[in-house]
Amino acid sequence: MNVEEKKKNTNYGSIFVYCFFCFVLVVEVARFTKPYYNLENLMETEAVVEEGFLGVEQSGILPCNFKRSSSVSVPARSHQKLSSIVRDYKRVRPPSSYCVKFQSYGAMAKMVKDNGDKYESRPFSVGGYNWTFLIYPNKEVPKGSSVSVSLYVRIDNSSFIANRNEVYAGIKFLAYESSKDTYYEYQETEAQRFHLLNQEYGVLSFLLSDYFINEQYGYVTSDGESGLGVDIVVYNPFEQWEYFSNQENIRDPLLDWRLTKFSTRILDSYTSDSFSSGGKDWVLKVYPNGAGPATGNSLSLFLLSASNEKEYVKAKFRVLNQNQTNNVEKQVGGWPNATENGWGIDNLIPLSDIRNATKGFLVDDTLKVQVEILSISKTDSY
Numbered sequence: 569m570n571v572e573e574k575k576k577n578t579n580y581g582s583i584f585v586y587c588f589f590c591f592v593l594v595v596e597v598a599r600f601t602k603p604y605y606n607l608e609n610l611m612e613t614e615a616v617v618e619e620g621f622l623g624v625e626q627s628g629i630l631p632c633n634f635k636r637s638s639s640v641s642v643p644a645r646s647h648q649k650l651s652s653i654v655r656d657y658k659r660v661r662p663p664s665s666y667c668v669k670f671q672s673y674g675a676m677a678k679m680v681k682d683n684g685d686k687y688e689s690r691p692f693s694v695g696g697y698n699w700t701f702l703i704y705p706n707k708e709v710p711k712g713s714s715v716s717v718s719l720y721v722r723i724d725n726s727s728f729i730a731n732r733n734e735v736y737a738g739i740k741f742l743a744y745e746s747s748k749d750t751y752y753e754y755q756e757t758e759a760q761r762f763h764l765l766n767q768e769y770g771v772l773s774f775l776l777s778d779y780f781i782n783e784q785y786g787y788v789t790s791d792g793e794s795g796l797g798v799d800i801v802v803y804n805p806f807e808q809w810e811y812f813s814n815q816e817n818i819r820d821p822l823l824d825w826r827l828t829k830f831s832t833r834i835l836d837s838y839t840s841d842s843f844s845s846g847g848k849d850w851v852l853k854v855y856p857n858g859a860g861p862a863t864g865n866s867l868s869l870f871l872l873s874a875s876n877e878k879e880y881v882k883a884k885f886r887v888l889n890q891n892q893t894n895n896v897e898k899q900v901g902g903w904p905n906a907t908e909n910g911w912g913i914d915n916l917i918p919l920s921d922i923r924n925a926t927k928g929f930l931v932d933d934t935l936k937v938q939v940e941i942l943s944i945s946k947t948d949s950y
């Protein structure tokens with residue numbers, strides 16, 4: 569019995585939480601779906617009329633610049649509270665997700681009036697989720713003002729259980745303007761987040777209902793038909809990513825290479841056996857007579873990744889002085905310059921210094937070069 573009791577309690581608890589969230593949701597929807605209103609405006613019904621528009625409406629002239637029926641605007645300060653920017657404009661491309669065409673929008677509006685006051689589309693699938701398009705043809709916002717059409721999309725909650733438990737989707741609402749063969753488009757620039765407690769998103773006041781009843785606005789065809797549509801783009805979170813880091817204190821940082829019989833090396837370049845350093849395999853490549861701009865005057869030395877990886881490497885390149893005096897040392901840091909030569913230095917040491925026996929670089933016709941790897945970047949993919 570105790571268990572039963574407990575279960576009941578938690579049920580009440582979750583119902584309360586659910587209701588609370590529903591309330592928050594309603595408030596939020598009211599606040600955000602209709603940026604030109606805020607709650608105060610909804611409740612006070614007093615509205616500031618957008619300049620210029622009223623004149624056009626009252627004069628009975630067709631508005632050439634279709635504004636949403638929200639000729640009602642809030643004072644400037646309230647705009648700063650808006651969470652995202654609203655964009656509306658015209659386009660030729662038809663709705664990408666779903667479209668409802670009415671033989672007579674006016675007839676539909678009458679039919680639903682005492683029947684939930686909404687038209688609910690058949691479910692359709694976008695991005696692996698099931699959705700419904702909801703059309704409320706008789707909305708008065710604020711109460712007593714002109715009748716608007718409210719448009720919403722609802723995500724099927726069973727989709728959440730089957731997939732992730734939240735979905736981000738970009739939503740655009742569209743109305744077919746038959747007189748121009750274009751679509752009027754409304755969107756909030758930010759994607760909407762849907763989850764179990766927030767299954768609907770929409771715009772409270774999309775356009776005046778009259779636009780779909782009265783042919784003069786250009787939205788009703790000569791046959792009396794009209795169309796409303798929606799674009800839904802589901803943004804799935806990334807599934808692949810990488811982590812870039814830099815390792816210092818490399819294990820076995822020194823690569824030593826003795827170039828014997830140096831004076832007999834007549835090829836352009838020689839490549840070493842592979843070395844292991846920092847858990848990776850490398851080779852050294854030497855140009856005894858220089859490479860590129862250094863040809864004929866300096867020795868060039870390069871470090872290559874044996875597995876042809878492109879990472880950031882910092883290394884010191886040396887030619888060892890065998891008289892135990894000053895080694896020649898130059899530092900290189902960067903991404904591999906070219907797949908052919910990797911990281912390297914064209915003019916590591918002048919050829920004249922190698923040939924000058926008194927300098928101590930070439931002893932017994934052997935040249936000793938060394939690379940010390942100071943750091944290697946690492947990119948882990950997931």
Ligand SMILES: *[C@@H]1O[C@H](CO)[C@@H](O)[C@H](O)[C@H]1NC(C)=O
Nearest residue numbers: 722723724725726764765767
């Ligand atoms: C799922 O949606 C249906 C229809 O909108 C609703 O009746 C039901 O209570 C919802 N279930 C949950 C767990 O939210």
Ligand SMILES: *[C@@H]1O[C@H](CO)[C@@H](O)[C@H](O)[C@H]1NC(C)=O
Nearest residue numbers: 693696697698724726727730
């Ligand atoms: C979408 O609806 C169809 C038909 O009702 C159903 O078979 C399918 O499982 C639903 N998909 C999701 C992701 O809920």
Ligand SMILES: *[C@@H]1O[C@H](CO)[C@@H](O)[C@H](O)[C@H]1NC(C)=O
Nearest residue numbers: 900901902903905911912913
């Ligand atoms: C890459 O090559 C260019 C041109 O050859 C050179 O100026 C530059 O120093 C090289 N960078 C590295 C890191 O070797």
Ligand SMILES: *[C@@H]1O[C@H](CO)[C@@H](O)[C@H](O)[C@H]1NC(C)=O
Nearest residue numbers: 920921923924925926927928
């Ligand atoms: C060799 O180097 C010494 C100093 O290290 C210098 O005095 C001498 O002129 C050099 N010889 C040649 C042929 O360049």
Ligand SMILES: *[C@@H]1O[C@H](CO)[C@@H](O)[C@H](O)[C@H]1NC(C)=O
Nearest residue numbers: 890891893925926927928931
């Ligand atoms: C280096 O050693 C060679 C012989 O091994 C000698 O001739 C030369 O003078 C030495 N040079 C220096 C700079 O000590």
